Amino acid sequence: MLILYPYSPKDAFAAESDIYEKRMALFKKTEAISQIPWYYFAAMDNYERNIQKEDNDQLISISFDPEIWFGPGNSLMIQDEKIITFFQGKGKDGNGDNKADPGNPEDILHTMANMILEYGPSRDDIRIALWNFYQRDLSVQTIMNTAKVFKKFKDINLTDRDFPVSMKYNYSYNNTWGDRRGFGGLRIHEGTDIFASYGTPVKSTTYGVVELMGWNLYGGWRIGIRDIYNIYHYYAHMNGYSEDLKVGQVVKPGDVLGSVGSTGYGPPGTSGKFPPHLHYGMYKDNGHSEWSFDPYPYLKKWERMAR
Numbered sequence: 001m002l003i004l005y006p007y008s009p010k011d012a013f014a015a016e017s018d019i020y021e022k023r024m025a026l027f028k029k030t031e032a033i034s035q036i037p038w039y040y041f042a043a044m045d046n047y048e049r050n051i052q053k054e055d056n057d058q059l060i061s062i063s064f065d066p067e068i069w070f071g072p073g074n075s076l077m078i079q080d081e082k083i084i085t086f087f088q089g090k091g092k093d094g095n096g097d098n099k100a101d102p103g104n105p106e107d108i109l110h111t112m113a114n115m116i117l118e119y120g121p122s123r124d125d126i127r128i129a130l131w132n133f134y135q136r137d138l139s140v141q142t143i144m145n146t147a148k149v150f151k152k153f154k155d156i157n158l159t160d161r162d163f164p165v166s167m168k169y170n171y172s173y174n175n176t177w178g179d180r181r182g183f184g185g186l187r188i189h190e191g192t193d194i195f196a197s198y199g200t201p202v203k204s205t206t207y208g209v210v211e212l213m214g215w216n217l218y219g220g221w222r223i224g225i226r227d228i229y230n231i232y233h234y235y236a237h238m239n240g241y242s243e244d245l246k247v248g249q250v251v252k253p254g255d256v257l258g259s260v261g262s263t264g265y266g267p268p269g270t271s272g273k274f275p276p277h278l279h280y281g282m283y284k285d286n287g288h289s290e291w292s293f294d295p296y297p298y299l300k301k302w303e304r305m306a307r
């Protein structure tokens with residue numbers, strides 16, 4: 001028998017905001033029990049969702065190695081918490097059904113909270129716990145950054161975007177991703193060049209944290225922002241930075257980072273070796289490595305959204 005459900009984009013939107021509310025309720029509940037702030041669980045969950053290859057609509061995306069959850073000797077994967085503990089597994093029962101189920105959202109979060117509390121509840125303790133869990137600096141950094149963003153905006157459903165140069169000024173851009181570059185040997189152009197006059201405001205496209213600022217031989221005065229989707233946004237050849245902007249600062253779409261220039265291709269301060277433009281690049285981290293991808297389709301989309 002075929003059942004047809006009435007379905008509209010409005011329903012899809014309602015379902016989506018619903019999942020964010022359910023997640024937030026679980027994070028807050030885990031905070032109430034563990035005293036670990038909700039945004040750390042939210043950031044870990046977000047990180048895990050964004051390293052997965054395929055989109056999923058799981059409530060919670062944090063996952064555990066079965067050996068860590070059940071314990072090395074618990075080969076039958078018995079979900080009884082006492083047996084798991086006997087076998088030195090970490091799995092805990094969070095929803096009170098007397099099972100520690102690695103597929104249950106509350107059990108997952110409760111287990112994660114317990115693992116963190118082995119180190120302690122402070123920010124530094126959490127950083128150490130994360131390092132021991134992931135054994136990778138970039139994973140820890142991304143999660144700590146995302147937690148900072150969630151904390152500041154008190155929300156996990158942050159979907160706004162902006163175009164990286166002010167649309168009140170004249171600008172133009174084409175898809176030049178993958179073009180060859182002469183300076184500095186054979187390099188492939190990893191980004192999109194947006195041509196605009198000196199001084200045109202450069203804006204953050206996304207929610208994130210400033211990860212890097214300063215001079216680079218090719219990029220001139222550049223800035224790197226790590227967003228909440230494991231993506232690094234790279235802005236180069238700028239004239240300068242906004243006053244007070246610093247590494248570690250949380251930014252949102254539309255925040256002015258500085259202005260368009262033509263810096264780079266030489267020692268610090270070199271400028272004017274090419275027409276003024278913003279070089280904008282995007283790099284995705286999959287939990288193992290980072291690679292460049294074409295920002296052009298995203299720029300087109302954000303330009304439409306910002307109009």
Ligand SMILES: [Zn+2]
Pocket residue numbers: 189191192193278279280
């Ligand atoms: Zn470029």
